[in-house]
Amino acid sequence: MGAVTIKHVAKEAGVSLQTVSRVVNNGPNVTDAMRERVRAAIDKLGYVPNMAARRMGGSKSYLLVAFNDRKPTLEKWRAGRGSDWVAQMLLGAIPRCERDGYHLLLELLDGHSAKLHQKIDAIISSLRPDGVILTPPHSQDRSIIDQLEHRKVPYARLSPGEDDERGFRVRMDERQAAVMATRHLLDLGHRRIGFLTGSAEYAVSTERLEGFRAAMADAGAAIAPEWVRQGEFSFESGIASADALFALRGPPTAIIASSDEQALAVLHRAKDMGLDVPADLSLISFDDTPPIAFSLPPLTAIRHPTAAMAERAAALLIEGHGLDMPPSPPCTLPFELVVRGSTVPPRR
Amino acid sequence: MGAVTIKHVAKEAGVSLQTVSRVVNNGPNVTDAMRERVRAAIDKLGYVPNMAARRMGGSKSYLLVAFNDRKPTLEKWRAGRGSDWVAQMLLGAIPRCERDGYHLLLELLDGHSAKLHQKIDAIISSLRPDGVILTPPHSQDRSIIDQLEHRKVPYARLSPGEDDERGFRVRMDERQAAVMATRHLLDLGHRRIGFLTGSAEYAVSTERLEGFRAAMADAGAAIAPEWVRQGEFSFESGIASADALFALRGPPTAIIASSDEQALAVLHRAKDMGLDVPADLSLISFDDTPPIAFSLPPLTAIRHPTAAMAERAAALLIEGHGLDMPPSPPCTLPFELVVRGSTVPPRR
DNA sequence: CTGAAAGCGCTTACAG
DNA sequence: CTGAAAGCGCTTACAG
Known part of the structure; x- marks a missing residue:
């Protein structure tokens, strides 16, 4: 059982829990020597903080949730028609999350369900994510944005509509x-x-x-x-x-x-x-x-540029100051016209 | 702030925390009347248990982790060649997880990294998943299986090799x-x-x-x-x-x-x-x-049958008694030969 | 069948 | 710069 806790590390290094916590979280006010000592103990014991405990202690959850529209997502996967929107989103977001120790959770939302808001509330309450990535058409849904604002959960909107300036917005033109x-x-x-x-x-x-x-x-x-x-x-x-x-x-x-x-x-x-x-x-x-x-x-x-957009969204959520930020201008990512063999001059 | 906790529910219903917990977890020994009263309070307040706290209290994490091979996965997504292995896996596993309140976390594993086992350990320690889904080639990796056994984490292997009978095995012939x-x-x-x-x-x-x-x-x-x-x-x-x-x-x-x-x-x-x-x-x-x-x-x-295999893997992990089970026979799912236009009799 | 206590592993103020 | 205490929101034994 990998029951290595902060206590074990503290004992090993001969310091208090508090100091270990400081080192783990790159807190200020730690001597270099002390930092080294604690680091050594951590490495020796293979200590990794328990997320649930961390969260309980009052820190971040290191969890980002991506909401996708349930029906089209499942249908596309089922039909096997190769639309890889979700894959591109994961491609962009997962590596970015990893860089900072975050995890990405994909959740399917039924936009036409009467319980939509209930489901969102449940996810927020149970998971306490540090941020939410909203994809179309949810990224344009005022009532969802209202809910997120009310719950004070930072969010980034992929392909937002033009008429609502709230939250982080990532789009292409x-x-x-x-x-x-x-x-x-x-x-x-x-x-x-x-x-x-x-x-x-x-x-x-x-x-x-x-x-x-x-x-x-x-x-x-x-x-x-x-x-x-x-x-x-x-x-x-x-x-x-x-x-x-x-x-x-x-x-x-x-x-x-x-x-x-x-x-x-x-x-x-x-x-x-x-x-x-x-x-x-x-x-x-x-x-x-x-x-x-x-x-x-x-x-x-x-x-x-789906992957790039998802990466940006994750970055904004991870780095951002969330809801404290004033509405910022939308972040517009470049697209590309890929010319292949299906376009030529008309016959006459 | 959705700070509705078990305490609020207990107060609302005029019972102890313990009783609320029993109702939430479908525990035994609760009067129907009591159950109703608590349920009403839960609905009224919109209470949803906090996962982190639940986990800390000693219950399940309601988290399943799917390990996929990092390099081919990212490369395929990047190349956009339409291989939808991961999508099919998600299609099978996510709805099954949802049914029982579980969440699926996709993690990329670098098979050629010296830190492979360290990374796995870190994920287990920090997330404490209730189960792990292993995809090829990791599903055939003895050292990973050893590690999972040692850490006592239940696991299901998709497309396992023939020479190792440990864990839940899901395959096609x-x-x-x-x-x-x-x-x-x-x-x-x-x-x-x-x-x-x-x-x-x-x-x-x-x-x-x-x-x-x-x-x-x-x-x-x-x-x-x-x-x-x-x-x-x-x-x-x-x-x-x-x-x-x-x-x-x-x-x-x-x-x-x-x-x-x-x-x-x-x-x-x-x-x-x-x-x-x-x-x-x-x-x-x-x-x-x-x-x-x-x-x-x-x-x-x-x-x-990737989706069906993933669904089965999730089901085994959710329903299964995990490591206490004796090695069971592999679960073999049906494949299909789809005859299209690329096969005809030879010219001569 | 129901409740009071202890504890999970952390972090956040608060002392020193 | 470092440490002792309290608390996060649950669940698991243990009483009654």
């Missing part, structure tokens, strides 16, 4: 990304461009659509109303939108999808219709999850 | 899967079948190769030594093996890859060489991660 994607197509000579929106409850959906509209307006290119398909991020939604667009009398020569799944769906339907991508139809997708690079053709896509 | 894959090709008429092995430190690599050899022997089909390529699970290894096989005077008409990445690599090289899959070359892959189903052609593959 979705609007600008859509502008860049649209310009890329305009530069290639496209004028008839279709746009598939993401789920309405995600703020990014609106931002992307705005960017598209702005870029088209800038170029003096008109947008026929039927070119914009309201939809969701899902494959199924992509299928429906693709069918609608392909059925038009003058169908678009290019399509911007708001998610990789949508784009993959368009690719599938295009093939079914005998349309060649990119010869007959150019296609750009948002997010750049794995299947996109492996598809045939590989798709041009906006790469979402 | 890798050998049989290879047999089935091989038979599928034999049934189609293939006799010249290439086999790409996985990384040597993974027990499954050996098991799969054995299955292949056994099935071939059963069918009276000889295996030329050069058809078996020792390699790793990586894309790069797949490229090298593919090149070696394609360079043979009488190249195989079919290839079994030990991982999806290898298979994808073979597919890429085949295209480069002007070989058509499946017309010129049939291809089967192991694991069935997302890009495999989206590739062109979609690949026939052995689907690995």
Whole structure:
């Protein structure tokens, strides 16, 4: 049994518990000699502080909780469609947490449950995390933010909406990304461009659509109303939108999808219709999850800096002074337009 | 501040702390009336026990730790190749943990680090998890098992090796899967079948190769030594093996890859060489991660029951009596041969 | 069936 | 710069 406690170390080093605690926590007012002596005892005994006891004593919990939307997360994992949003989040956050002895706990939140707030309260009460990472769409949910503020739990919001400035905010410029994607197509000579929106409850959906509209307006290119398909991020939604667009009398020569799944769906339907991508139809997708690079053709896509955003969120929570900080400006991370084989000039 | 403690509940209900604790933990010897009274107080106050305090008091930690190999995990996430092993593990384990109020902590272990055991000790000492889920290759590491036994931490091993019977073991029949894959090709008429092995430190690599050899022997089909390529699970290894096989005077008409990445690599090289899959070359892959189903052609593959295995591991740890149990027989979960478009009869 | 006491392993004020 | 005391919020024996 690894029952090495602070007492054992104190005895070994011939000092008080208090001094050991100071050394462990890099406290001030310790002689170098004393510090060395205690360190030696710690190493000899292989002492590691018990988190639960630490927490009980009144220190941090060294726990960060990441809330993810339950249904889409489980569905994506189950469908095996390769969306690796959560993996990218872990990739960014876990190593950052490790650096400072923190642990990351992934919790699934059911946004449509009446018990949502109850569940959040339970997690806060039982785990007492030092911070919470909020992902979309929860990162835009005022009532959750209210709750976190009330409970005085520091939080960082990934892809926050535009209309609430509270908390740490980490984002990418979705609007600008859509502008860049649209310009890329305009530069290639496209004028008839279709746009598939993401789920309405995600703020990014609106931002992307705005960017598209702005870029088209800038170029003096008109947008026929039927070119914009309201939809969701899902494959199924992509299928429906693709069918609608392909059925038009003058169908678009290019399509911007708001998610990789949508784009993959368009690719599938295009093939079914005998349309060649990119010869007959150019296609750009948002997010750049794995299947996109492996598809045939590989798709041009906006790469979402999910890992970098999660890392930043963890860093802000670990380093930050939490709720004492005034609302700071959002931290905007760079995205990238990855040009692959799915975008070429239109046929005529 | 959600400072609702057991004391508040006790006062509200007019009983002792002890009684509240009994109700919370479904202890025996409580009147129904008393139970109701306490429950009402708990609901009214929104009381949720503090985990750290619970743990300190001597109860379970309600924490399960899953150890994953650091380097391949991070590399895969970084490369964005869509291997979703970890996601599948989370998909299986997290909901199972939630059911009983447990939390799953994902920890990355550096197998090649001199401090491996130190790190494990630190995690056990600081977190005091109620159980550990071991994934390959750690699930076959005797020294880790020794350490866990010594520390008396219950553990479940995913894809354990054959030569160590300790702990809970959850596996799929890798050998049989290879047999089935091989038979599928034999049934189609293939006799010249290439086999790409996985990384040597993974027990499954050996098991799969054995299955292949056994099935071939059963069918009276000889295996030329050069058809078996020792390699790793990586894309790069797949490229090298593919090149070696394609360079043979009488190249195989079919290839079994030990991982999806290898298979994808073979597919890429085949295209480069002007070989058509499946017309010129049939291809089967192991694991069935997302890009495999989206590739062109979609690949026939052995689907690995990762999520089911993780769920079972969590269940065994949560329900199990841990180390008091005698070594039980391994729990073998069913796999599946998913036949897609990459396997057809050989040309001649 | 219910309650008062001790203790888990730390940290935070408070002395010296 | 170092130490003795109190307390965090629970649970586990132990009484009654």
